[in-house]
Amino acid sequence: MKINFFLLFFVGWTCSVCAQQCPPEWVKYTFGDYLYDIQSDYNNRGLSETAFKNYLLNVAHTNLAKKVQMQVKDEADLHKSAVDGRSHISYSSSTHFSTDVNLKLVDSKTLYREDTKEGFAIVFIDKAAACKYYRNEIERILGKADNALATANNYVVSGFKERARSEVKAVLPEFARTEEPFFWLSFFGVSRAELADLTDRCHAREQAVKQMLAELKHGTLICLTCTTDLFGRPYPTLQNELKGKLAVGGCSFTDEPADADWIIQVDVSAREQNIAVLGGMTSYFAYADARITIDKGATSQRIYENEISVKGGHTQNYTQAAKTAYKDLSRQLSEIIEGNIREY
Secondary structure, rough: OOOHHHHHHHHHHHHHHHHHHHOHHHHHOOOOOOOEEEEEOOOOOOOHHHHHHHHHHHHHHHHHHHHHHHHHHHOOOOEEEEEEEEEEEEEEOOOOOOOOOOOOOEEEEEEEEEOOOEEEEEEEEEEHHHHHHHOOOOHHHHHHHHHHHHHHHHHHHHHHHHHHHHHHHHHHHHHHHHHHHHHHHOOOOOOOHHHHHHHHHHHHHHHHHHHHHHHHHEEEEEEEEEEEEEOOOOOOOOHHHHHHHHHHHHHEEEOOOOHEEEEEEEEEEEEEEEEEEEEEEEEEEEEEEEEEEEEOOOOOOOEEEEEEEEEEEEEEOHHHHHHHHHHHHHHHHHHHHHHHHHHH
């Protein structure tokens, strides 16, 4: 009974002291649900009411920032580490996060008593509202990841693997932005159970995004057929060069058109042009004439068809001149192919 009486007396005395330092309607902001700073003073410098209240607010903002900074240094630091394939949260005595008070989370009130020239200012952060804000930030990132995965899957089904890869690749950096919300959630008192649940969900989405990226890295499957004629002989070097250039961009190859995302047909023949003699040196010129078609495997849609001719020269003979043309042709064809399959 004596203990209860003492507690009631202590609470009443605390509230009384606080009430003397700030307007009674602000007392609720001084309890554990808020971070706050209160400033009061007499306007002895003849400032306008607005200027005096702004002065008190600036002091209160500065002091609140210092309080947050001190608590951050004393209480917590967030580290993300992989342990047995899962993300975990650990805490220590310092932090690399900025400790400036986020103005989105700070509310303020002022009061000025004209008769006594006394002003009051309070700035405060509602911890529950702050937790809701940062919780929503993480949910936003999770939702963005879910949308990217769903859209990418739809692209894959429709045969647009390049678009699918771009979709999931764009969302991957979002997960790095969860570290700060996680830190502030811990700082403002979210339970370890909820932090663990949010961390596991973020880790699961991040792994799903990375897995899809890995699957799509060499996921563009091409059936490439090259028919070449170098003055009556085949020239397989062209097909090998094309495959090498396309493989660098993440493409793989199949001989089965039914399995391919893209079916590409290239037909090339060499053509003599002329001989030029200049300064006693003879130069041979030839063309490599090509026809290329690109069909989309999933829909059998022809998305590209064209004929191009590339000129090559050499001092030895027409065959070497044609080979020079073939080499430049392989570069142009690879750019055409990559540009078209990337667009789709």
